[in-house]
Amino acid sequence: MMRHDIGGYAMRFTTMIAAATLSAGPVWADSQAADVCKANLSPTGQKIYAAVLAQHPTSSTGRELITSEVKKRMADGEVTLSEGRSTGEAVGKCLKLLK
Secondary structure: OOHHHHHHOOHHHHHHHHHOOOOOOOOOHHHHHHHHHHOOOOHHHEEEEEEEEHOOEEEEEHHHHHHHHHHHHOOOOOOHHHHHHHHHHHHHHHOOOOO
């Protein structure tokens, strides 16, 4: 298992994800488009998407939930900092379709 020390990058990473992802709303406006978007995510992205969606994100919690899930996978060595950033951004875009 790879371990990545994200201590020095945590604040910068959180800021990047928060700025890059758009809020996810609980209203299922375009679930078909979100499903297509999810299918195009990496396997890790699909796991993050499912984990965040299971927590019923709102416009005020979506960014925080995505960031938390990405950080967990970074700590477990599943993704690197750059992979985490791009995956978080992609998940945010898919969740935005549900708004």
